[in-house]
Amino acid sequence: MSRHIALIRRDPLTFLTETWRTYGDVVQFPIPKPPSYLISSPEAVRAVLVTEGRNYTKATLQYRALSLVTGEGLLTAEGESWRVQRPLVQPAFHHSSVERMAAHVVSASDSLITRWAALPDGAVVDVDGEMMRMALEVVGHSLFGSDLSGDADRLAKATLAALDVVVARARVPITPPAWLPTPANRQLARAVSTLDEAVAGLIDRHRDRSDEAGHTPDMLNMLLDARDDEGRELSTSQIRDQMVTFIVAGHETVASALSWAWALLAQHPEVADAIAAEANSVFGDREPCAADYVRLPWTKAVFDETLRLYPPAWLITRTSIDGATLAGREIHPNSLHIISPWIVHRHPDAWRNPGEFTPERFLERDAPIRSAFFPFGAGLRLCIGRDFAYVEGVLALARIASRLRLSALPGQQLPRAMPLVTIRPEGGLHLGVGKR
């Protein structure tokens, strides 16, 4: 058991994969409380997330830790609170927001292209760090429009500092209670109070400014204006929780997917060439827009294949209310269900040559069975930012690949996958850059 705990901490992906390979699709861990299962068959995953979804809640360690930062935002909210919030938040993800976001992606990609194209051919760049910065800029501009003043910047930094504590906490089942003044708890408290102040400042300024003529509404305006059929609106603290949730859920996930896409493309330069050719035939020298997304099927297939092999949200957890039968096994009520897209996305019952990078599989007619591919979750709690992420990821890949070549250094292999809040490339991702 102590060997297991050491492996869980050191290398959770290997631990989960070994557990599944040794014991199969539904495995009960040898811990008494709560009864805990690893669920890996596509059908059982579908039952938990979709068909029997109402029998499961997000009352798990993972979401409790996250809610220390995000409060009761959409990602962590439950029951009635979630049911009231989701329709109020949905308009902020309307097509018009996706279109405005696409313009932010193009401008962030173009400024990166300008900087990298000015480097001597073959210079080595920090791709992972740049993808993080780019995704943060895109989500920041989409939320707050041009108001990327000190507050927005402080908000983003404080969110990241708070997340560090949360990751450390989620990895250790027994952590000191939040009121004990340990260094980690103090870091968390400081970060959360910075978050609160920054959001309050942004909300006040947005309320003042939303009446100005010519003001383009951003996602924060949409949340401030949202009313449901019964005239309910989001409270200031609920808006704070959504803002922080969008930064947490919408920034590192996209950055992680983009970094892994570049890592895979550097190992498969012929696929990068195909993306560049597709981009040139679709938008050439003009600026891409959200509508181009549907004209870039090959780039989307590459993004999907990246999400299959390196699903940023590598762990999805649920607690059952009643007992159930999953893949022929009786499951206790009130038990923890651990689902890892990392495993199911490689399940040999669903995927041919699961370990291989084969974007074409997403263009084939006999597409993979639905429940075996769920990088954005599934069922009622499906990611609200899915379209946002697809348009952002596909446009950024297409624009950058059409102008630059990012290449593996001599002898460079794929980095090891390090599962934190999302799956990160261990040691970062450093690639050679050159103009096309």
Ligand code: HEM
């Ligand atoms: C590649 C990028 C992304 C990935 C892989 C991803 C993944 C996920 C997954 C797996 C879930 C479901 C979690 C569960 O069922 O336990 C989820 C939910 C959510 N995501 Fe995303 N996400 C991405 C991008 C975004 C973006 C860009 C935003 C917002 C700007 C966002 C906001 C949310 C929110 C608010 C929820 C909770 C929805 C609800 O429960 O109603 N995500 N995401």
